[in-house]
Amino acid sequence: MMPAAVVLAGSRGGTDPVAQHAGVSDKALIELGSETMLARVLRALRDAGVADVAVAANGPAVAEEAQRHGARMLPAAAGPSASTAEALAALGAPLLVTTGDHALLRPEWVRSFVADVPAGTDVAVLLARQESVERAAPGSRRTYLRFADGHWSGCNLFLLATPQAEAAVRLWQAVERDRKRPWRIVGRLGPGLLLRYLMGRLSLSEAIAALGRRAGVVATVVECRDGLAAVDVDKPSDLDFVRDHLGKTAART
Template identity: 65%
Template sequence: MSFTALVLAGSRGGDDPLARHAGVSDKALIEFNGETMLARVVAALRAAGAGRIAVSFSSEAVADHARALGVETIPAAPGPSESVGRAFEALGAPLLVTTADHALLRPEWITRFVADVPGDADVAALLAERRVIEAEVPETRRTYLRFADGQWSGCNLFWLASDRAANALTLWRSVEADRKRPWRIVRRLGPGLLLRYLFGRLTLDAALAALGRTAGVRATAVASPFGLAAVDVDKPDDIALVARLIRARSPAI
């Protein structure tokens, strides 16, 4: 199945300490085995069937690199949610969204995710449960969302299935600052759900269903059987980890 994909490769402005640590101008240009993270992501998208790929960029260095890879470019907004919203207006639905720091991205993760999205969903996110992640890569340190049905980490893959997904992007903008503090996000849904969350009685599906109702969309989570899908490059330790995984498992990764 051919699809359209967006790669977020912008920055929040200012000096990027991770790019500086790696000796490059931009995070997306960090290399593994002589290939930039952005190039690795684009290659995985193409192998999964992406017929149209756009890169959201902040710097001309990233834009030039993206064009050299043969993909479209869209100027990034100040934050990820606004950048996705801007691209969504240009590219339309359905749209797969991922990030340039998803250096281990594999085509099979993408095709499995898209196949597992329910047909009535307006927006879907891929998540992996902690036990699945730690079974594959126990040394990684992730941020987990703790729900009654497990501890979950995002996998930087989103499917915007319909035009109504634009409503979800509006809600995303309102909670973006709280992405590392899930209880604050849940608090927006009212005291009942907050209490269920605090007492460990709120499931991930119930939280997403409530968020979806707030936004006027059908929102769902898709559980990934691939623990490595939750590994991205956010800090220097991640660079070392991903480099080690690529060396150990090449050519499988």
């Protein structure tokens, strides 16, 4: 049985450059073909077998779109980590977390991710290697985490597998508060692991496991072999890439 899921579709306030580029009020309402980006995400989750889906949003038009597609609504908090904390409190664990701008989300990624999470995990994160991303999404510019075992990009898909994952969300909130002070984020690894990282000897799985231990949870990395899963819509060029990709896919079918 698939866990419940929450789609983070809140606004940080101000003008979103992607929404402005597309001429809509909220990024999640950008139309891709015959449906909105949010509708595509909700459909992918449903097709993966997720029966209970909530959307965390603060825009009335987004709320209307979510409810039109059978999702329950949760008010968005001040940032994605706070919204995730409130969703975990409301829906319980296990809980899948993704975003409203994960426009190319596929049901098979969701099913494989859940199936590949090791037993005993409290929180898991899906990531893809740079070579997989560049092979599947040439021309898409992503941000990579550089570790001894390769360069990795996040896939906007997380599993809060147990109630203990709440501690990891609290750590996420602290990291979010320190996002303009990166030395404090890196410092959470501790001096030994930090030195290994600076020497290029720390793997991603070791770093994630260490951060998990700092929070008192078992945290694991799951590799997604389809690098397309790392594509989300953070900037206008991402939207252009997604539209071009969907157009080419439709032309082949």
